[in-house]
Amino acid sequence: MFRSTGLLTQLEAVRCGWGIGFSSAFIARGFSELERVVQEVEHNVGIWLVTHPGLRRSARIRAVYDFLSERFEADRARLAGDS
Numbered sequence: 001m002f003r004s005t006g007l008l009t010q011l012e013a014v015r016c017g018w019g020i021g022f023s024s025a026f027i028a029r030g031f032s033e034l035e036r037v038v039q040e041v042e043h044n045v046g047i048w049l050v051t052h053p054g055l056r057r058s059a060r061i062r063a064v065y066d067f068l069s070e071r072f073e074a075d076r077a078r079l080a081g082d083s
Helices: 007-015 059-074
Strands: none
């Protein structure tokens, strides 16, 4: 049995023929030797943005949070593998 919390390590194990595994579609899409074998699996992963409590009200930190939120929303379909 192989276990790893590293996403790229898991992907490399699959590429080396150690078995099947889960990967984000937008990452796996870059590897032509991989084949999607299960079509209807939905796996939602939360994204946490954290900062030091003293910086929580910083305009720069807020700008980064807002930018990342907009980008994730704009790329939602691509990140989900729908495009």
